[in-house]
Amino acid sequence: MLILTSSMSQARGLLRDAEIERTLRLMTLPLIKSAGLNEENVHIYIVNDNSMNAFVTNGQNIFINYGLIIRLKSVEQLQSVIAHEIGHITGGHLGQRISSIDKARTTTGMGLLISAAIGVASGDVKTSLGLAAGTSSAVKRAFLSHTRAQEASADRLGIQFMVDANINPKASLEVLNIFENQNLLSANRQDPYVLTHPLNSQRISNIKAFINNYIPKKITKRNDLDYLYARMRAKLIGFTGKPKSILQNIDINQDIEIATYTRAIAYHQMPNIKLAQSEINKLIKIKPRDPFYNELKGQFMLEIGDASSAVEAYKLAVELAPNELLISSGLGRALNSVGNHKSALKVLKSVYHQDLKYGQMLYELARAYSHENQPGWASLITAERYALYGNFPSSEIHAKRALILLVEGSVGWLKAEDILIQVQKNLRKNKH
Ligand SMILES: [Zn+2]
Numbered sequence: 001m002l003i004l005t006s007s008m009s010q011a012r013g014l015l016r017d018a019e020i021e022r023t024l025r026l027m028t029l030p031l032i033k034s035a036g037l038n039e040e041n042v043h044i045y046i047v048n049d050n051s052m053n054a055f056v057t058n059g060q061n062i063f064i065n066y067g068l069i070i071r072l073k074s075v076e077q078l079q080s081v082i083a084h085e086i087g088h089i090t091g092g093h094l095g096q097r098i099s100s101i102d103k104a105r106t107t108t109g110m111g112l113l114i115s116a117a118i119g120v121a122s123g124d125v126k127t128s129l130g131l132a133a134g135t136s137s138a139v140k141r142a143f144l145s146h147t148r149a150q151e152a153s154a155d156r157l158g159i160q161f162m163v164d165a166n167i168n169p170k171a172s173l174e175v176l177n178i179f180e181n182q183n184l185l186s187a188n189r190q191d192p193y194v195l196t197h198p199l200n201s202q203r204i205s206n207i208k209a210f211i212n213n214y215i216p217k218k219i220t221k222r223n224d225l226d227y228l229y230a231r232m233r234a235k236l237i238g239f240t241g242k243p244k245s246i247l248q249n250i251d252i253n254q255d256i257e258i259a260t261y262t263r264a265i266a267y268h269q270m271p272n273i274k275l276a277q278s279e280i281n282k283l284i285k286i287k288p289r290d291p292f293y294n295e296l297k298g299q300f301m302l303e304i305g306d307a308s309s310a311v312e313a314y315k316l317a318v319e320l321a322p323n324e325l326l327i328s329s330g331l332g333r334a335l336n337s338v339g340n341h342k343s344a345l346k347v348l349k350s351v352y353h354q355d356l357k358y359g360q361m362l363y364e365l366a367r368a369y370s371h372e373n374q375p376g377w378a379s380l381i382t383a384e385r386y387a388l389y390g391n392f393p394s395s396e397i398h399a400k401r402a403l404i405l406l407v408e409g410s411v412g413w414l415k416a417e418d419i420l421i422q423v424q425k426n427l428r429k430n431k432h
Helices: 018-034 066-071 075-090 110-122 125-135 148-164 170-184 192-196 201-213 223-240 243-249 256-269 273-286 291-303 307-320 325-337 341-353 359-371 375-388 392-405 411-431
Strands: 014-016 043-047 054-057 061-065
Touching (some): 014 018, 018 043, 018 075, 018 223, 043 066, 061 075, 148 170, 223 256, 243 256, 291 325, 325 341, 325 359, 392 411
Parallel strands (some): 043 061
């Protein structure tokens, strides 16, 4: 069984979760504004990787390993990492590296991860297919590693962005101190952050100098962000760790709500259904109108096979947060599970047209189409799902099936043809 399902859903190496994405966005917005970027264009992704790393790709995509979020101690520390990454974006350090992708056909994995992410973000299957073909055998160190000059520039810009947003820039120094100790470790024990953002004593003393020069006029400490950050960490720890050791190591001095959150998830993962229920109900008693607690309850109920209770919990969550597409797709999944495919199709189609696309959601959408006697659309969505993951042979089979089943020249038929053309192009490329 997959550990990360439903609400914490995996999209080829990425973690998707409505609450965590919302928190990251809130933390990042002031920095995006300071940098003069358009918030619509900046995308943040959580990588399903326990090591510490953060990196950027073209198109203003910021990737953060969940391991980094768990290990950093404050909102400001994580903001300093994000500010530095935004520095790489505005410093234009990406174009130079992207052009070297094709040359660096060394490591696997990253190409597809990026393409899946961009496919998810733009909903454009062509973008995702093109990148998958271009980068699937490429990348990693050669592609992701910055030069010293780029590091110096991103440090300077990052601190500037923090100061402009009234965030204490000292956090950047705290983060570098965490990584400085890693220089003493052998390369295979270092976190990838040290490799992607080369560190040396010169860099640290430069940062100290910048920080001393830039004394912020005022520092705004946002307690609401501290709370949301604690919740985000609690959730990630609960879903990604080993339940037994999580339960043994829960910090008894932390806020009771935060500890309950981690415990609820750890019990669910064990699984200890009774205790998981009792912990999630405690959370809902504390905050009855919290969409994410109700969403989590929906996920728990669904995964223990009580689909009708899951539908109720998800319905309330969607009512409380109607714009959170990941929660809506959870409702769609629950509706499929109780056999209400008609309602499931309505919910999932709306999610699909708002451009949220990832494996599990596409799977549920195809399932709803199939039960509602629309096999052509079921095949089309299945073709799209396989294409998103770079499984071109399976995508080709389903796209061909969709072309037979759908009315020639209709919207769906044209879409299927589009996918087939892209897929076959990629299949030919892979042969050479
Ligand atoms: Zn860097």
